[in-house]
Amino acid sequence: MTTGNFPRCNCASGALLQGVELAPGLPALQCPACDGSVLKLDDYRSWQPAPAAVTQPPHVPEIEDRPSARSCPACGRLMQRHRVGSSPDFRVDHCAPCQLVWLDRGEWPALAQAGLAGRLAEILTERWQRRLQNDEIRQQREAALRGKHGDACLDELARIRTWLAEQPHRDELIALLRTGW
Numbered sequence: 748m749t750t751g752n753f754p755r756c757n758c759a760s761g762a763l764l765q766g767v768e769l770a771p772g773l774p775a776l777q778c779p780a781c782d783g784s785v786l787k788l789d790d791y792r793s794w795q796p797a798p799a800a801v802t803q804p805p806h807v808p809e810i811e812d813r814p815s816a817r818s819c820p821a822c823g824r825l826m827q828r829h830r831v832g833s834s835p836d837f838r839v840d841h842c843a844p845c846q847l848v849w850l851d852r853g854e855w856p857a858l859a860q861a862g863l864a865g866r867l868a869e870i871l872t873e874r875w876q877r878r879l880q881n882d883e884i885r886q887q888r889e890a891a892l893r894g895k896h897g898d899a900c901l902d903e904l905a906r907i908r909t910w911l912a913e914q915p916h917r918d919e920l921i922a923l924l925r926t927g928w
């Protein structure tokens with residue numbers, strides 16, 4: 748990565764970005780003041796994660812995700828935010844025209860810890876974001892059902908569903924459940 752295009756961080760410090768390795772063989776630029784890093788997607792795509800890089804790092808610092816959108820350190824346009832998981836405050840910022848990702852302090856180690864270091868490109872897709880939304884809708888529906896029917900009932904239903912799904916004659920069994928025999 749060339750440092751010439753965006754030598755300074757756009758955090759309050761305006762510090763010079765410095766070359767680092769997020770993982771062995773994965774170069775990035777890091778701000779010594781806010782600890783955020785800029786990752787070039789070209790570098791990421793050509794990186795082959797060693798098995799050790801995608802297992803849990805020993806220490807994961809607190810994520811310091813900024814609440815508002817960040818402007819791209821290269822072109823100045825607002826970066827797109829992509830949620831990584833169900834936690835609303837773990838989002839990576841992406842500039843599609845510049846093919847850059849901004850990672851706030853702690854976000855790379857958190858990705859690695861979640862086993863997602865090798866899946867950053869996927870996280871940036873519509874599909875990933877849609878799946879997160881669907882998961883969330885399902886969780887809300889389940890919470891509402893648990894509120895209405897109680898945990899014991901829902902747990903039992905889940906157990907029966909799982910069991911039914913494994914039965915070769917499940918439709919017949921469901922019919923028997925409804926109508927008896």
Ligand SMILES: [Zn+2]
Nearest residue numbers: 819822842845
């Ligand atoms: Zn940009």
